[in-house]
Amino acid sequence: MARSSTDRLKLFIESDDELIDQFEYNWPILDKYSDSLLVDDGVTPPDSDLYEGCLVAEKTSGKLWMAVKDPSTGLFVKSWVSYPFNAVGYYYGAFDPVGGEKVFTGDITAQRVNSTFATDFSGGKMKVPINGIYHWWMMSDVAGTVSNARISLQGWINGAFVTDLTHSGQPSANTSYHSIETQYFKAGDLLSWAWWRSGGSVSAASVYMGLTLVSPVM
Amino acid sequence: MSTLTPKASYTLDAAGTIGVQHSNWDRADQIAGLIYTTKAVGPPANAYNGCVVVEKDTGISYRMFDNGAGGFNKKYINYPFIYYGENSYGLGVGTQGVNGWSQVGDQVNYDDTWKEGAPGNGIKVQVKGLYMLGLHIYVTPNGVWPAGNVDMGYYINKTLNPKHHVFFEQSGYPFSLNIHLSVVELLNVGDIINAYVYNNAIPLCTVNQKIRFSMIKPVW
Numbered sequence: 347m348a349r350s351s352t353d354r355l356k357l358f359i360e361s362d363d364e365l366i367d368q369f370e371y372n373w374p375i376l377d378k379y380s381d382s383l384l385v386d387d388g389v390t391p392p393d394s395d396l397y398e399g400c401l402v403a404e405k406t407s408g409k410l411w412m413a414v415k416d417p418s419t420g421l422f423v424k425s426w427v428s429y430p431f432n433a434v435g436y437y438y439g440a441f442d443p444v445g446g447e448k449v450f451t452g453d454i455t456a457q458r459v460n461s462t463f464a465t466d467f468s469g470g471k472m473k474v475p476i477n478g479i480y481h482w483w484m485m486s487d488v489a490g491t492v493s494n495a496r497i498s499l500q501g502w503i504n505g506a507f508v509t510d511l512t513h514s515g516q517p518s519a520n521t522s523y524h525s526i527e528t529q530y531f532k533a534g535d536l537l538s539w540a541w542w543r544s545g546g547s548v549s550a551a552s553v554y555m556g557l558t559l560v561s562p563v564m
Numbered sequence: 565m566s567t568l569t570p571k572a573s574y575t576l577d578a579a580g581t582i583g584v585q586h587s588n589w590d591r592a593d594q595i596a597g598l599i600y601t602t603k604a605v606g607p608p609a610n611a612y613n614g615c616v617v618v619e620k621d622t623g624i625s626y627r628m629f630d631n632g633a634g635g636f637n638k639k640y641i642n643y644p645f646i647y648y649g650e651n652s653y654g655l656g657v658g659t660q661g662v663n664g665w666s667q668v669g670d671q672v673n674y675d676d677t678w679k680e681g682a683p684g685n686g687i688k689v690q691v692k693g694l695y696m697l698g699l700h701i702y703v704t705p706n707g708v709w710p711a712g713n714v715d716m717g718y719y720i721n722k723t724l725n726p727k728h729h730v731f732f733e734q735s736g737y738p739f740s741l742n743i744h745l746s747v748v749e750l751l752n753v754g755d756i757i758n759a760y761v762y763n764n765a766i767p768l769c770t771v772n773q774k775i776r777f778s779m780i781k782p783v784w
Contacts, residue, residue, distance in 0.1 A: 374569060378571070380595060381598065381615060408784040458750075524745055
């Protein structure tokens with residue numbers, strides 16, 4: 347039996363001249379699916395509006411995803427193609443020399459890209475939004491006297507200490523710590539920080555941590 | 565009577581008539597997938613809301629969105645960009661570094677629109693996005709460092725942000741000082757990027773500075 351419509355977009359295929367008027371129904375379909383389906387931010391179309399490989403673009407966020415059928419459920423899931431994301435958490439206040447995980451008191455609103463403190467921080471820890479490869483950076487200014495001592499700024503992932511920056515033998519006040527790494531994180535990973543010191547006196551400090559999505563990972 | 569579909573402007577004829585539907589096949593041919601163009605030619609006049617345009621010669625791609633006034637706004641999807649510049653000068657005590665850059669090596673999609681011009685001679689951002697700013701500053705003292713510090717980093721819109729700089733305390737030695745500083749920053753169109761060097765210690769030093777400034781991701 348001859349096909350009456352195309353496999354993907356369900357365009358009418360008519361070979362009988364008397365039915366050529368059915369072509370009329372094709373144009374709205376082509377219009378809807380030209381290059382990608384446009385939706386308002388955060389809207390997920392029902393599965394009946396999707397097909398395997400359909401690109402869905404959010405109108406103002408810049409996010410773009412591909413509909414991929416989950417073989418275990420038969421339902422469509424999002425495979426992110428583009429997901430602009432940036433968040434910067436901060437802490438201002440006293441230097442607490444006791445080891446252990448610390449949290450952020452807020453985020454820098456001017457640096458938000460598809461991010462809010464409410465959605466992308468959990469208990470003051472930065473929460474990774476989707477699987478992806480990220481630039482992850484830390485910065486701290488430390489003021490005080492730590493002669494013949496060492497100070498570390500530490501990065502923590504999911505409650506575990508994973509990386510640090512250490513200065514030692516520093517003569518007097520005002521030292522800055524900067525680090526940047528590129529790392530694969532999974533959705534829901536929690537990022538935080540801590541200080542450590544071997545001696546001296548440190549009066550106050552600031553800490554910033556930034557997370558920038560370079561590329562989504564399926 | 566013919567009407568047009570709302571996005572891609574296909575012709576719709578009255579039910580049961582063929583009318584001018586034959587004209588749609590050329591339209592479908594033009595816009596199926598991506599619209600290809602070149603930087604010089606630009607997007608076609610009959611682009612449609614949400615269409616993706618790719619410049620064959622630059623790798624730049626964008627979506628066109630109705631601006632409500634009969635035209636379109638470009639929203640960049642991909643914008644390969646890197647600028648590499650350097651500068652060197654003498655810097656006295658109690659003064660702030662001179663800015664401005666000379667291009668070095670290959671640039672990607674950089675042109676004169678990205679130059680601030682005098683007096684600051686910084687780099688003027690043309691596309692909103694997340695950028696990687698990589699800075700290398702090399703300071704050579706004229707003799708021994710007295711007590712004091714050198715503060716080096718980025719100067720964005722003539723403002724020194726706490727997260728964009730590095731302090732150094734030096735005294736009693738004639739050694740040169742190198743810093744490498746990389747930061748990720750959301751920058752807006754018109755933001756001006758410069759280096760910041762403040763010397764409160766050394767009678768005269770020589771500063772060499774290099775910048776690599778690259779786009780990570782355009783932001784809408």
